[in-house]
Amino acid sequence: QPVLTQSSSASASLGSSVKLTCTLSSGHSSYIIAWHQQQPGKAPRYLMKVEGSGSYNKGRGVPDRFSGSSSGADRYLTISNLQSEDEADYYCETWDSNSGVFGGGTKLTVL
Amino acid sequence: EVQVVESGGGLVQPGGSLRLSCAASGFTFSTYWMNWVRQVPGKGLVWVSRINSDGTSTTYADSVKGRFTISRDNAKNTVYLQMNSLRAEDTAVYYCAMIVSRTIDYWGQGTLVTVSS
Numbered sequence: 027q028p029v030l031t032q033s034s035s036a037s038a039s040l041g042s043s044v045k046l047t048c049t050l051s052s053g054h055s056s057y058i059i060a061w062h063q064q065q066p067g068k069a070p071r072y073l074m075k076v077e078g079s080g081s082y083n084k085g086r087g088v089p090d091r092f093s094g095s096s097s098g099a100d101r102y103l104t105i106s107n108l109q110s111e112d113e114a115d116y117y118c119e120t121w122d123s124n125s126g127v128f129g130g131g132t133k134l135t136v137l
Numbered sequence: 138e139v140q141v142v143e144s145g146g147g148l149v150q151p152g153g154s155l156r157l158s159c160a161a162s163g164f165t166f167s168t169y170w171m172n173w174v175r176q177v178p179g180k181g182l183v184w185v186s187r188i189n190s191d192g193t194s195t196t197y198a199d200s201v202k203g204r205f206t207i208s209r210d211n212a213k214n215t216v217y218l219q220m221n222s223l224r225a226e227d228t229a230v231y232y233c234a235m236i237v238s239r240t241i242d243y244w245g246q247g248t249l250v251t252v253s254s
Contacts, residue, residue, distance in 0.1 A: 060241060062241070064182075069245065072244065119182075119240055119241060124187065125198070126172060128174075
């Protein structure tokens with residue numbers, strides 16, 4: 027079963043960029059992951075899938091400011107031109123043997 | 138537009154049962170895998186269970202195996218989660234979530250389950 031590791035918190039200034047990381051455990055570095063955003067008091071929202079190749083596929087309506095990339099076992103979510111509404115929890119997700127796995131989530135603060 | 142709407146949450150005593158429903162619209166329901174994911178208030182997301190498109194295959198997290206049962210009625214575009222022998226640690230918001238391709242693509246708004254005497 028893969029384990030997804032995320033930093034518990036991150037912060038960046040309004041208008042700047044931030045890169046969040048989701049690390050896959052040993053033996054699972056080729057796995058696809060998805061990023062989900064959860065704004066305070068709301069349900070999660072699917073943002074994008076990121077492949078091991080670095081290609082990514084965003085959900086409908088996700089702003090161009092959001093992009094994905096990959097390096098080895100690391101999957102990244104980059105948010106450019108940070109807005110106040112980007113302050114949220116961000117979770118990564120993957121699958122193995124028909125079971126889902128989530129990372130612990132990163133709380134992003136926009137300063 | 139894809140819509141996924143949960144219902145059935147509420148307050149239940151320890152040891153009791155509850156059935157959650159998730160009604161879907163805006164897509165061909167019978168094509169896709171469906172899931173339940175839960176979240177203790179203030180904590181992270183935890184996958185609970187999934188069912189394949191025709192209902193013939195199910196998997197569960199170890200924490201609910203033997204107590205929860207996922208099922209679906211493709212004629213009603215609805216997936217269910219039957220929860221038995223409920224414990225205080227099952228208290229959470231339960232989300233219904235759909236997989237279009239390999240990972241979750243759509244989420245419902247959630248329904249709160251509180252297990253307390």
